Amino acid sequence: MYKWIVIGGGIQGSCVASRLLEEKKVERKDLLIIDLHKQPLERWMTITEKIEMEYLRSPLVHHLDTDPYSLKKYASIHNYALGFKGQYQRPRLDMFNQHSLDLLEETGVMECWLQGEVDKLSWAEQGWTVRIADGRCFTSERVVLAIGVNHTPYYPSWMEKYKESPSIQHVFEMDNELPETGDVIVIGGGMTAAHLAYALTQKESIHSVTMVKRHPLRIHHFDSDPGWLGPKFLNTYHKLTSYKERREVIQKARNRGSITRDLYFKLLKQERLGKLDIHTGCIQEIRKDMDGEMQLFMENEEMIAGSSILLATGPAIALPGKAWLDPLIDKMQLPCAPCGFPVVTKTLEWKKGLFVAGALAELEIGPVSRNIAGARKAAERILQHA
Structure with missing residues (x-):
């Protein structure tokens, strides 16, 4: 049995997994990361390369490492020319990607990787069981759902x-x-x-x-106002007890x-x-x-x-992992908002030992939940419980 299983190895899942390893919350042998692709961030890198993106939209402090200035130091050490751009110091994509891959190699994420497509999640007294499409099952004390939204494109x-x-x-x-x-x-x-x-x-x-x-x-400048990164807007947001209102705020803020x-x-x-x-x-x-x-x-x-x-119409408006999450939601009566997304604790726990990140965590994290800053916030919240 594993201590942690992370479902999804994109920006969100890789950030959570690397933090768990870096802060010694789990040993490599006790962590499993399951993703559809061969390596971490593969979907992210494929799409951004396809559209020939040169610089990220986010500033230099938004990356996967714990130290906010890690990417700035990395640019200096590796002599990246024009590593950052503009008023908000937006990083070069190739530099950000290499920094991420080096971090994931260093923390041991690569050693915990399993390529596979999850098709079922269930709970028993001994813990959580994750099944992948080839029939193999893996059990764990804790599971993090870090499923990306871009797997299902939106077709008008x-x-x-x-x-x-x-x-x-x-x-x-x-x-x-x-x-x-x-x-x-x-x-x-x-x-x-x-x-x-x-x-x-x-x-x-x-x-x-x-x-x-x-x-x-x-x-x-950004996909939401920087005020959503801290108390400026979040204090008021977290006072909202209506999840319908929270969803409306998120939609308006993005x-x-x-x-x-x-x-x-x-x-x-x-x-x-x-x-x-x-x-x-x-x-x-x-x-x-x-x-x-x-x-x-x-x-x-x-x-x-x-x-x-x-x-380039974005992802479909749907719950990530809906096909195999819906049966679990029904069986275990997992709390959901009117929009169908999880209602979770401050540490992003949906059910005992079941955590969420990315889009699935946005009713708690707020409008930035799906991006790199949201991944950092999710990792911090989850590690409070680890």
């Missing part, structure tokens, strides 16, 4: 008919390769879509790039579909140079013509055509 209803078409891809689909030629349409108005559209305009083999979004480009100012100016420059067309409005319908070209029909009766469509 208007494109259901062509969902399986090779001309339409979602950037969150791991196996998809971006088109190298033709007229490409990018759907979305947030950071992922903006990075993707800009990257495509840099490829000489791409004939044209069109970005289609529902709303004007929104500019925010700067969804927003981009940084520097990325905004990059898009405008490409538009001025004639390398990018930017359209704002709602898509009503999609069709494929006789030549296989995809046609988008907008609410203003405008038609936009392209040889391929790339969706």
Whole structure:
């Protein structure tokens, strides 16, 4: 039997696991990390590389290590040129990734890794049992649910008919390769879509790039106000006893579909140079013509055509791990808010020995729960109980 099993090896799960090891809360032989991929942060690195992100949106103190200034020291030791950018010292993506992998190697996370897809979680008197798709089961005293939301991409209803078409891809689909030629349409108005559209305009083999979004480009430094990192906003938030109200506050606080100012100016420059067309409005319908070209029909009766469509519409709005968590919730009567997400203690414990991180912890952590700062907060909370 293990002492801890962490389900999910992305930013959230890797942060929790490395902290458990680093602070000697568990020995390597007593920790198991189960993830769908071969190595930690694989989904994160694949998607960010695909859209050619150069710098993170978060500041230099947001990373997986305990010391807030660890990444700054790392940049100096390894002589990274232009390691940070802008007023908030946003780190280079490649540096952040290597810093993370070095930390995970050093703390021993790699030695605790198991590639597998969890399909069942159950409780018995001896502890928690985690089953993976090949039938193997593992028991543990404690389990951390650190399941990412990006495993299930959001597909708008208007494109259901062509969902399986090779001309339409979602950037969150791991196996998809971006088109190298033709007229490409990018759907979305947030950071992922903006990075993707800009990257495509840099490829000489791409004939044209069109970005289609529902709303004007929104500019925010971060995906939520920095006040959500501390007592400025959280004191009031934690006084809310209604989880419906907490959900409303989270939705309002998140700067969804927003981009940084520097990325905004990059898009405008490409538009001025004639390398990018930017359209704002709602898509009503999609069709494929006789030549296989995809046609988008907008609410203003405008038609936009392209040889391929790339969706950067984010994750589906659903409980992560819903397929195998729902039976557990029903059987054990786990407390959930009206939105279906867990109601947990301050140490993020959902049931005895069952903890949550990331999106599953957001009703306690608040609007930053899904990002790197949220991962750090979740690790700190969980370790209080370890």
